[in-house]
Amino acid sequence: MPKVENRGQPLVYLETYGCQMNIADSELIGGILRRAGYGDAARPEDADVILINTCAIREHAEERVLGRLTDLARLKRRRPGLRLGLLGCMAQHNRAHLTQRAPYLDLVAGPDSYRRLPEFLGRGGFDPIVDVRLDRNETYAGLASAHEPGPRAYVTVMRGCDRFCTFCVVPYVRGRERSVAPEAVLEQCRELAGRGVKEVVLLGQTVNAYRAGEVDFGRLLRMIAQIDGIERIRFTSPHPCDMSDAVIEAMATEPKVQPYLHLPVQSGSDRMLAAMERGYSVAEYLDLVNRLRRAVPQLALSTDIIVGFHGEEPDDFAATLGLMREVGFDAAFTFKYSVREHTRAFKLGDTVSEEEKARRLSALIELQESIAAARNQAEIGRIREVLVEGPARRGAGMLSGKTPQFKTAAFPARANPGDLIAVRIVAATSHSLTAVPA
Ligand code: SF4
Numbered sequence: 001m002p003k004v005e006n007r008g009q010p011l012v013y014l015e016t017y018g019c020q021m022n023i024a025d026s027e028l029i030g031g032i033l034r035r036a037g038y039g040d041a042a043r044p045e046d047a048d049v050i051l052i053n054t055c056a057i058r059e060h061a062e063e064r065v066l067g068r069l070t071d072l073a074r075l076k077r078r079r080p081g082l083r084l085g086l087l088g089c090m091a092q093h094n095r096a097h098l099t100q101r102a103p104y105l106d107l108v109a110g111p112d113s114y115r116r117l118p119e120f121l122g123r124g125g126f127d128p129i130v131d132v133r134l135d136r137n138e139t140y141a142g143l144a145s146a147h148e149p150g151p152r153a154y155v156t157v158m159r160g161c162d163r164f165c166t167f168c169v170v171p172y173v174r175g176r177e178r179s180v181a182p183e184a185v186l187e188q189c190r191e192l193a194g195r196g197v198k199e200v201v202l203l204g205q206t207v208n209a210y211r212a213g214e215v216d217f218g219r220l221l222r223m224i225a226q227i228d229g230i231e232r233i234r235f236t237s238p239h240p241c242d243m244s245d246a247v248i249e250a251m252a253t254e255p256k257v258q259p260y261l262h263l264p265v266q267s268g269s270d271r272m273l274a275a276m277e278r279g280y281s282v283a284e285y286l287d288l289v290n291r292l293r294r295a296v297p298q299l300a301l302s303t304d305i306i307v308g309f310h311g312e313e314p315d316d317f318a319a320t321l322g323l324m325r326e327v328g329f330d331a332a333f334t335f336k337y338s339v340r341e342h343t344r345a346f347k348l349g350d351t352v353s354e355e356e357k358a359r360r361l362s363a364l365i366e367l368q369e370s371i372a373a374a375r376n377q378a379e380i381g382r383i384r385e386v387l388v389e390g391p392a393r394r395g396a397g398m399l400s401g402k403t404p405q406f407k408t409a410a411f412p413a414r415a416n417p418g419d420l421i422a423v424r425i426v427a428a429t430s431h432s433l434t435a436v437p438a
Pocket of ligand 1: 161162163164165168169170171205206239
C-alpha cells in the first residue's frame with residue numbers, strides 16, 4: 001500500500017456500521033489516529049484516508065458495506081493517492097474474499113489490529129495490507145478515545161465472547177472474552193466525568209461476564225458509582241446466564257445504575273433456545289425477569305428476537321409471541337435469521353422461507369408495537385428525571401432526553417445538554433414520550 005502523502009496534516013474520514021461496540025471502537029480508532037497526527041475529514045471527498053468500520057452480524061449489513069465500498073472506490077479512481085481501508089468484524093469474517101471482491105482496498109484490519117493502524121497507513125508498497133490476527137490479550141486499556149461531545153459516553157469494559165451461540169459470528173470475529181482492568185475503566189470514567197459526561201454506558205458482548213481478578217461486574221458497577229460527576233450508569237448487552245445476584249443487587253441498591261436492561265432472549269421456544277445453545281430455558285428466563293422486577297420495580301426491559309432460525313416451526317413462533325405477551329417488553333429488536341458462514345448453524349442451512357420469515361417478523365413487530373404503546377401509556381402522569389441531550393426533532397423550543405428507563409422524552413424547557421431535570425409525562429406513543437417540566 002502506498003504511504004499516505006505528506007501534504008500537511010492527513011485527514012481521515014471514518015464511517016461506522018453496526019452496534020454500539022463498533023461506535024465505541026470507532027472512537028478508539030479516532031483517538032489512536034489523532035495521536036498519530038491525523039485530522040478528521042467531515043466528508044469522504046476531503047479525506048486522504050477513508051476507513052469503514054464494519055459489522056458482520058447480518059448478511060444484509062455486509063452487502064450494504066460492499067455497496068458503499070463500490071461508491072467510495074469511484075473517489076479513489078479520481079484520486080489514486082486516496083487510501084481506502086476496511087476495519088472491524090467484516091474484515092475479520094470475510095478476510096479470504098475481501099481483497100478479491102474489493103480489489104481497490106489498501107487495508108483490511110480486524111478488531112484487534114487498531115493499535116497498528118498508524119504503522120499500516122505509514123507503510124509504503126503497493127500490495128494491500130491485511131492484518132486480522134486475533135489477540136487474546138488486546139483490550140486497548142489505557143488508550144484514550146475521541147469521544148463525540150455530549151452527556152453520554154460509551155466505555156468498552158470487555159471484548160469478545162466465549163458463548164458460541166450457534167447462529168452468531170461474534171466469537172469468530174471478535175475473539176475470546178477479555179476484561180479491561182478495573183483501574184483502566186475507572187480512569188476512563190473519571191476522565192469522561194472531567195469532560196462533563198454524566199452518563200456512561202458500559203459495553204461488552206456479554207458485559208455482565210466481566211471479571212478482572214477479584215472484580216466482577218457487580219463490583220465494577222459499584223466502583224464506577226463512586227466517581228463524582230458520573231450520575232448515571234447503564235450497560236449492554238448482558239447475557240441472561242451471567243445475570244448474577246451481585247449484578248441484580250447492584251442494580252437494586254446503587255441509585256446511579258439505571259432501571260433499564262436490554263436482555264436478549266432470542267426465542268420463546270425451548271426447542272429453539274436449545275438449538276441456538278443459548279444456555280437457558282424459557283422458564284429460567286421468565287424467572288430471571290421476575291427476580292429483576294422484584295428487585296428493581298421501575299425496571300424497563302428490551303430484548304433481541306430472531307425469527308425463522310433453522311427448524312423454527314409455527315408452534316415455536318407462537319411460543320415466542322406468547323413470551324412477548326407474558327414479559328411485556330418496553331422495546332424489542334427483531335431480526336430475520338440469516339445464515340452466517342463460519343457459525344455452527346451454517347451447515348444446517350435455512351428451513352424457513354424468506355416470505356415466512358417476513359410474515360413472522362411483521363406479526364412480531366405488530367405485537368411489540370401494541371405492547372410498547374401500552375407500556376408507554378402507563379408512563380403518563382409519572383414524574384421522571386431526564387438527562388437533557390439537546391434540541392428535539394419535533395419543533396422549536398422542545399428538548400430531548402432519556403428517562404431512567406431509556407425512553408426518549410421531548411419537553412419544552414430551557415436547559416443545557418447534560419442537565420438532569422424532572423418532567424411529568426403527558427403523552428405517549430409506542431416509541432416516545434411527551435413531557436412538561438414537573
Ligand atoms: S452471547 Fe451468543 S449471541 Fe451474544 S455475542 Fe456471544 S455468541 Fe453472539
